[in-house]
Amino acid sequence: MNSESNQGQDDFVNFWSKLNDIFPYLNYRKEQFSIITAIQKASHNILLIDAETGSGKTAAVLSAILSRKEKDERILIFTKMLGQMDAWFRELGLINDYNRKVGQNIYSLVPMVGKTNICPLVTKFTKKQFSQIGCSLFDCTHIKKFHFMQNESGDFYALSRRVRSSIADNIKTGVGLAEILWMLENKLENLGCPYLALKTALKDADMVITTYPFLLNTKLREILFENMNIDLANTTIIIDEAHNLAKGNIGNLSYKILYRAINEIGSHKVLNLLQNLRGQEGLHSLDLEDKDIQDLNNCGRQYLLKRFNQGSKEIGNTIKVSEFLQNHDLCYLTSDKKYTLYLKDPRIILNPMKLAKHLILLSGTFRPLKHFASFLGVTNAKKISVLSEKIGKNRIILTSNDSQLTMRYSERSRERFLYYCDTISQLLKVIPGHTLVFTPNYELASVFANLLKTRYEERPNQPITKLINEVKRSKTKAAIVAPARGKISEGIEIVQNEKSLISAVIIAGLPYPPPSRSLKEIIKEYSKFWGGEQAANYMNYLQAVVTMRQCLGRMIRSENDVGAWIILDNRIPYMNVFPRAIECKNSAKMIDRLNFFFKEHNLS
Ligand code: SF4
Numbered sequence: 001m002n003s004e005s006n007q008g009q010d011d012f013v014n015f016w017s018k019l020n021d022i023f024p025y026l027n028y029r030k031e032q033f034s035i036i037t038a039i040q041k042a043s044h045n046i047l048l049i050d051a052e053t054g055s056g057k058t059a060a061v062l063s064a065i066l067s068r069k070e071k072d073e074r075i076l077i078f079t080k081m082l083g084q085m086d087a088w089f090r091e092l093g094l095i096n097d098y099n100r101k102v103g104q105n106i107y108s109l110v111p112m113v114g115k116t117n118i119c120p121l122v123t124k125f126t127k128k129q130f131s132q133i134g135c136s137l138f139d140c141t142h143i144k145k146f147h148f149m150q151n152e153s154g155d156f157y158a159l160s161r162r163v164r165s166s167i168a169d170n171i172k173t174g175v176g177l178a179e180i181l182w183m184l185e186n187k188l189e190n191l192g193c194p195y196l197a198l199k200t201a202l203k204d205a206d207m208v209i210t211t212y213p214f215l216l217n218t219k220l221r222e223i224l225f226e227n228m229n230i231d232l233a234n235t236t237i238i239i240d241e242a243h244n245l246a247k248g249n250i251g252n253l254s255y256k257i258l259y260r261a262i263n264e265i266g267s268h269k270v271l272n273l274l275q276n277l278r279g280q281e282g283l284h285s286l287d288l289e290d291k292d293i294q295d296l297n298n299c300g301r302q303y304l305l306k307r308f309n310q311g312s313k314e315i316g317n318t319i320k321v322s323e324f325l326q327n328h329d330l331c332y333l334t335s336d337k338k339y340t341l342y343l344k345d346p347r348i349i350l351n352p353m354k355l356a357k358h359l360i361l362l363s364g365t366f367r368p369l370k371h372f373a374s375f376l377g378v379t380n381a382k383k384i385s386v387l388s389e390k391i392g393k394n395r396i397i398l399t400s401n402d403s404q405l406t407m408r409y410s411e412r413s414r415e416r417f418l419y420y421c422d423t424i425s426q427l428l429k430v431i432p433g434h435t436l437v438f439t440p441n442y443e444l445a446s447v448f449a450n451l452l453k454t455r456y457e458e459r460p461n462q463p464i465t466k467l468i469n470e471v472k473r474s475k476t477k478a479a480i481v482a483p484a485r486g487k488i489s490e491g492i493e494i495v496q497n498e499k500s501l502i503s504a505v506i507i508a509g510l511p512y513p514p515p516s517r518s519l520k521e522i523i524k525e526y527s528k529f530w531g532g533e534q535a536a537n538y539m540n541y542l543q544a545v546v547t548m549r550q551c552l553g554r555m556i557r558s559e560n561d562v563g564a565w566i567i568l569d570n571r572i573p574y575m576n577v578f579p580r581a582i583e584c585k586n587s588a589k590m591i592d593r594l595n596f597f598f599k600e601h602n603l604s
Contacts, residue, residue, distance in 0.1 A: 011068075015040050018067040021104070024059055024094035031386040032060035038384045039064035039360070046359045046381035048242075048373055050366035054556045055388035057362060058087045058240075063095070065236055065360070066107070069206075073357065074235045076228070077109075077209040080244050081491055085111060085209050086176035088240075093173045108168035110202055111177055112210035112224060115195045120185050129308050132319045133301045137308060146192030150200075163188065163201035202227040215239065216250070217326055221352065232355040239353070242361035243546050246375045248346045248522055248539060250331065253324040253339040260317035265299045271321065274339065283332035283342075283521055288325070297322035332525065334518035342522045345529065347377025354378075365549035367577050374530070375538050387579070394562045395555075396597040397581040398590050399572045406570050407440055407509025417444070420508050420568065421451035423587045424479075427566060428452075430594045432603045433477050433503030434494070438484045438551040440509045448508060449481040458482035468494055472501065484511030489551045502555040503603070504564040504594075510571055511547040512540055545577055562601045564594055 019036065028036065035049055035057055051057040065075055079085050089109065096106040116122055116131040121138045130137050150159060163184075170183045184194045191197040202208060205228070214224045224230075239245070255278060262271050270292050277284055300318030307314060324341070330348070331341040343349065353359050361381075366372050369383040404419050428435055437452070439445045442460050449457035456471055456478050458464065464487045471478050471494060482488040484507070494501045513519060519539060526535035548567070555563045565578075573583055584590045598604040 012040070015067050019063055021098075021102075022066050022095055023063040024091060024098060025056075028060065029056055029388070029390070031055045031388050032057070034384060034386045035060040036064045038382070040068060042358060042382060044380070044382040045357065046354070046361070046378050048361045048363075048366060048369055048378070048381050048383045050363055050369055050383075050385040052386075052388050052391050052556075053364040053553050054391050054561065055364075055386060057364075057386075059091045059094075061238065061360065061362060062088065062091050065238070065358075066095070069236070070234075072234060074205070074228070074230065075207040075238070076230070076235055076356075077207070077238045077240065078212060078215045079209065079240045080212050082113060082117065082177060082211060083491065083493075084240060085211075088209055089171060089176050089180065090174070093171050093175050096168065096171050097173050106168045107171070107207060108164040108201075108205065109171060109207045109209055110164060110167060110198065110205040111180060112198070112202060112208055112214060112227075113177075113181065114213075118181055118185055118194050118198065120194065125313060126308075128313070128315045129304060132316050133304055136301070136305065140193075142193040143196065144192070146196045149191055157204065159191070159197070160200045160203050160205075163191075163197050164205055167201070199227050203229055212244070215353075216349070219326070232353075233357055235356050236358040236360065237353050237356040238360045238362060240362050241364075242376075243363040243365040243372060243549070245349050246346070246372050246538075246542060246546060248342045248526065249340055250327065250343055251324050251341040253321065255338060257317045257320050258339070261300070261321045264303045264316065264318045268296055268299060268318075270296045270325065271318075274321070277333065277335045277339075280335055281517065281521075283334060283525060286325070286328045286333055288328060293322050293325050293328075296325075332522065334521060336516050336518040340518050342518075342525075344525075346375060346526075347529070350376055350378060364553060365546060367545075371538065371542055374534075375542065390560075391556060392580055394560065394601070395565060396563075396593060397565045397567075397578050398593055399567045399578070399581045399583050400586070400590065401570045401573060401583055402568075402586055403570060405568045407444075408571075409515060417447055417451060421448060423568060424448075424452060424506055424508065426587050427504075427506065427590060427594065428477075428479055430591050430598070430604070431477070431504045431564065432598055433563075434471060434474075434501050435477070435479050435504045435506060436488065436494075436502055436551070436554055437479055437481045437506045437508055438489060438511070438548075439481065440484055440511045441514070442483045442486065444509070445481045445483045445486070452479055452481065454479045454481060456480040458486045458488050460486075464488065464492055468492060472496060477503075484547050484551050488554065489547070491550075492554070494554065500555055500561040500563070502563060503598075504566060505552050505555045507548055507551060507565075507567045507569065510544050510567075510569040511551070512544045549577075562603060564597065566590065 031051060035051060038047060077088060092107055092109055099106050115134055116127055121140060122130045126137060167180060170180055184198060188194055188197050208228060210224060214220045258274055270288060297319060300316045300322055303318060304316035328341060331343055334340045367385060369385055373379050373381055373383060424437060437448060439448050445457055456467060458467060471480055523535045523539050530538060552565045582593060595604060
């Protein structure tokens with residue numbers, strides 16, 4: 001008993017003395033201290049951390065896991081998108097710079113990315129096709145060179161070490177993923193293929209960072225684990241922005257793509273099956289074997305290669321269908337205006353990761369935590385939620401209980417849209433900078449952009465960077481209207497010099513998923529394990545919360561960003577997601593609050 005408590009004390013002292021060396025800032029904020037303490041104390045293997053964007057959670061988590069890391073323990077980080085890796089490289093860059101100064105070891109973080117992001121032969125004209133069929137697009141000699149180099153050196157681990165130390169040498173203050181990939185592509189060219197070189201570095205890398213496809217796609221996950229030679233029991237896994245996993249729906253395919261695929265390759269067992277299911281009610285389990293999907297994929301590849309050699313730049317629709325069906329065995333298919341795959345049981349999504357030594361799920365959007373934990377099948381996980389004091393001061397959250405401000409389907413009308421736009425126009429007058437206005441869908445975005453007379457509107461299939469650059473160049477304040485499940489809401493940053501250019505985000509109607517027969521059917525199925533009320537809540541309310549928080553997150557990119565979140569839908573007070581929200585009776589009250597807030601921050 002005594003030796004156990006002595007051991008506990010030693011661990012505690014070691015942790016905090018290591019942390020003091022590693023933590024890349026002079027002091028930790030209160031919310032960072034809460035996160036660090038939770039990780040230090042974590043005895044549960046699963047930890048859910050809800051911490052707002054800008055609260056410094058990446059620095060806190062990274063320092064804490066490095067401080068408690070044992071000698072052979074490995075760390076694997078998943079981010080939803082490549083761009084979200086930058087935050088991890090940025091914090092590690094600060095840690096490495098300090099270690100360089102004091103003569104300590106520097107850390108390497110191996111980014112496992114798709115070939116498209118690192119292949120030296122890919123150009124912007126061939127990127128799309130390469131992402132679908134990979135190396136067979138080119139007559140490439142790099143692969144031979146790589147194997148020749150490997151055989152020459154005769155020491156696999158020396159090559160792996162060389163790649164890892166090149167990555168570590170380049171992780172410095174201000175360096176992000178793009179610089180690391182550029183270095184791998186250009187400085188390691190004598191190794192032949194940089195992608196294969198990167199893969200060798202996975203074998204004994206202490207820290208690896210990759211994206212969700214390697215988490216969610218069974219085949220890709222197996223490739224990653226095999227290349228890492230992973231022992232889950234000795235690995236800490238971190239999943240960033242993990243609220244994104246709380247979905248039943250894991251893929252959609254339009255009828256249009258199916259018919260284009262039929263045009264590409266003609267009749268095929270898989271395509272015929274999908275065609276026969278078009279419009280049929282109910283949840284369908286697809287009676288398909290892996291070899292059927294593989295065969296479809298091969299047909300799609302042959303077609304695409306032929307077209308590519310004829311000079312076409314098109315992307316293959318047959319391949320899109322085969323990609324859509326990747327995890328079909330875990331899912332039900334519905335066919336209601338489009339094909340949708342719903343997980344048969346969303347609680348299994350984390351199962352492969354539950355064997356990890358520690359599993360840390362991070363999000364700025366995890367509230368209410370217990371519902372997310374239940375959705376993800378980790379009800380017994382330790383949960384912590386931290387609010388940032390500084391962000392609380394720099395941001396005002398306004399909600400409304402105006403009876404005319406709701407986007408319930410049954411109440412949508414032209415008069416309602418006019419009322420919304422009139423309210424928004426009044427608010428825009430007192431907002432000092434650019435404002436993002438999110439509507440529940442593309443159709444309403446178009447209606448609102450017209451009524452608000454703004455040219456900044458996100459349209460379907462539009463190159464979004466062009467729109468963002470126009471906003472950045474605008475000399476006057478702009479209202480940008482976008483759908484809640486569009487590209488801007490998904491993670492486009494509107495920043496300059498690391499500062500958000502957005503002064504306010506307005507949610508013009510809560511983004512509940514559109515009612516559909518498919519949704520009704522899947523809720524009925526999920527009721528079997530969650531109960532009717534909970535299943536309906538999770539598939540409607542929780543999805544609206546995740547989408548709304550994602551939209552709101554476009555404004556605050558750091559704790560110094562100042563602005564307003566304005567939620568124009570009177571159903572919001574019942575959702576209990578914003579403990580700091582100020583409920584306003586009408587737009588006049590909102591305007592008073594906004595005037596006061598922006599004046600207080602010298603921004604009016
Ligand atoms: S082998 Fe490497 S360099 Fe060659 S095409 Fe494939 S990814 Fe590109």
